[in-house]
Amino acid sequence: MTPLPVMLPVALPDYAAAAAERLDAQARAYFDGGAADELTLAANLQAWRQIGLQSRVLRPMAGAHTRVELLGRTLAHPVLLAPVAYQRLAHPDGEIATAQAAAALQAGMVLSTQSSVPVETVAHIVRRDPESGPLWFQVYIQPDRDFTLALVRRAEAAGCEALVLTVDAPVSGARDRERRAGFRLPPGVRAVHLEGLRLPPAPALRPGQSALFDGLLADMPTWDDVAWLVGQTRLPVLLKGITHPDDAGLARQVGAAGLIVSNHGGRTLDTLPATAELLPRIVAAADGLPVLVDGGIRRGTDVLKALGLGARAVLVGRPQVHALAVAGAQGVAHMLRLLRDELEIAMALTGCRCLAEAASALSPRR
Template sequence: MTQPIVNLQDHEQAAQAALSEAAWAYFSGGAADEITLRHNVAAWQSLRLSPRVLQDLRGGHTRCRLLGRDWPMPLLVAPMAYQRWAHADGESGMALAAAAQGCGMVLSHQTSTPMHDVAALVASDAERGPLWFQLYWLADRGAMHELLAQVEAAGFEALVLTVDAPVHGVRDRERRHGMPLPEGVKAVHWKAPDNSPAKTHAQGLCAGLADAAPTWADVQWLIGQTRLPVLLKGITHPQDAVQALNLGAAGVIVSNHGGRVLDTLPATAELLPRIVQAVRQHHPQAPVLVDGGIRRGTDVFKALALGADAALIGRPALYGLAHAGARGAAHVLRLLRDEFETTMALTGCAHLQDIDIDRLWPLQTV
């Protein structure tokens, strides 16, 4: 008899059984020895909760405020590429799942479903979370202008610029299996860099590919080209967070790319406190979000206790999608939501504002 799926680990096991070896290597793998990949999860688990009892929980809720708007839940689905490789429902199914659970969605630049189709499914849903679009820097500014116009026209509410992956990470598992995308699955809005023989033999780091890496000047240019707020994703250093906000970024996302780009980085749970401290000192109203290794509602709670305004969930939502489509992704998000609310009640927090560092056992003793 098949065991019921009751947690995110169950969804992960079901996804591994449903996916090909190549797809599993791509979606679940990390960079090099996958030390950061594993440590992302372990770091949240190592934090201990410190509940208060007999608190007044009447009228409690999970509503949060991001970029000047109120949302049902401080949880968003992180950007992930090629979701139709995982399941035919793809990004459309993921967007519907997120909206059904009051969670946000950050659509990947490497989406395998057109952005307009995804946005049209959920944009009018009053109970959904934020609808944002993630992009990578395009050295061709004309192409970037065109992409920005599409994103704005589709109805996305913010841009998330990924800044920690100017070149591809070293992913052993992915290199062993390759990326045999199924027929009809491709990144529909992605224009690959020019890797012609003349380019691949160019001088410079990574055969010259690093020459096209974005700089702070490019970030400043991008912010000036769009009416949408811009958040920078991939921030791991407090000084970078402050510099981004000084240039006009609307917020930052603390992320090590899920351990997929540079191995042996600290876990995001370790990075978060210093970045929050720097942001609150210089830009106290700017939102700080975090992703990487979140597997339980207690992890979402811990992220907020460390100062984050919201958290993003990546692989687990993809695993739910992989074996059960939109319903599976929705179940993952529902589990996280239920666990988060249970944690709030059991630690004596009726509202998000009640969640602070005092709800964690002193960090130096862990």
Template sequence: MTDALPPLDHIPADLVSAADYQRYASHYLSANARAYIDSAAADELSHAANLSAFARWRLQTRVLADVRGGHCRRELFGLSLSHPLLLAPVAYQKLAHADGERAAAYAATAVGSSMLVSTLASTPLEEIAAAAQGPLWFQLYWQPQREVTLQLLRRAEAAGYRALVLTVDAPLAGVRNVEQRAGFQLPPAVYAANLPGQAMALPALLGGQSVVFDSFMAQAPRWEDIAWLRQQTRLPLLLKGVLSVADAELAVQHGVDGIIVSNHGGRVLDTVPASLEALPAITAAVGERVPLLLDGGVRRGSDILKALALGAQAVLIGRPFVHALSVAGALGVAHLLRILQEELEVAMALTGCRTLDDIDRRLLWPQ
């Protein structure tokens, strides 16, 4: 369908999982919005792999364990979280709901979670921080001019953001054929509110030059930029989009405080491994030195448990909360987070885990 239904003001009885929110969202998102939110790169194999990677792991149950008084609370870079689950940075959330990022941030902090606010948010970062009931993190896309990058950082610091997350796996957009076929365009009222008048100006090309290598990649960040950024702020600095052990090692060497293992929801380069597939090797290499987070494919509380068992300290969700946002605004996002927390607690109890400290690879059935 082309026209979207208005968001609900209540939660229907049959809306009990992330999959249900995805099903409902097909009626509450416009076709144009779905082309952006639900698409992935090329043949979408990496997006599918993110989901199937969790299904391949089996959980080892434990019976008669004493888990009385258990909980799934986590301390992470100064955040006191009710559960190890945050909202991933997603651009242009007003595509899904008129209140966009304000509603999502309010819902997340109201239920003891938090949100990573995108540079490409459709609401200014200051307004999002004011709407939230608790602290947020800021996701930074490197800008062609260092002074613009620094301006974004200073704005985030002034607004009270608690950590800086630099996305490093998307120096240029992936080849998203679904978007191309649908002719996706941002509506006039939806734009990058944090970058007014900062449309990217690509260098002029000479004959024989490449738009990829001589335009986009000529302005992309490099390791020396990470060293510079580390010097500009006392905020915890995380890199988002690391899949290789070599890059994880370099990140630690450059003073990064945390790593988000992620393939960008399969939206940048197709046929890269699922985030969960990359996690164990990165855990073995640097997991004792910096906290690791993971995003990509998390749809169940049992998925969260598996990610933690493989070395993550927390996980992020993207598409699922945008689906919930489109269906019921802040109410939907809060409800989804409650569902996932309850599913995680059930999975912990049935695998003999009283707290998150009890979670390790022994919970996973040998592959």
């Protein structure tokens, strides 16, 4: 087990700074980079800072708690671990350590399709603790639909409680930082769930044709494929990557159980608005579907703001791999504890006894 550093981080940015010294250049580029000029990456962070809170004093706080209801479960707090691929780039234990931390801190965890540890192993760790949060499995609809369905069946058999279908990345963004670093997976790190996946052969292109428009996009999923997936599983399916109100409405029509407002951490289309900016419009369009949000969550105050804007819960991505790189399972657990402690402080100082009252903590916008 990796020990915590001598100078214990006191906030999530401390873990980011410490991880920058431990990760090699390629891993840093993969985990920390965004698309193109990384404007959306920066906007995600800045947007939460621009939302103010207002203090309330002398409020009765007996019985205060951070519990939330989500997909039929009562969660101890509203912070989940987002799906992050190839976590063994950050630490030899990878997703094993992340799962141990999530279970210890009663945090929900979304395991990536591109995990470096099998879902069965992660599920075994989570299930050992009856107080642990839920384990969800992230999936992409692959060109080989049978392969996609086989992954779904593995997640079901392992005991996952929901599927998170990522819909905003039919192709990778223009990740300049990764390309400048010459990113390649090192030996021993691989996407274990994608072994055996056969991609369709690349078409022969004439000069002037596009590999994207004349090739790859022909097999990209559509709303019909989402409806197919929803109909193939007993698990609730949440759609991750919703940034437009019209797509929230379409998600309802095809039977989605929830939405995750996400711009993929600024890794796909640069200049997309920050998720904090998008959240209220998606909540309104969701018409009662549970809405979660990720992107730039670094403080407990950010969590309170997100719930005040209508989110049911939040997910954190980069902070988990920063903490993982610094101190393994202990680091991720400590990172989650820091967020929850900050959330409780923010609730106490704004007079919120429960997160259903979070909207009252928001400062009126000018």
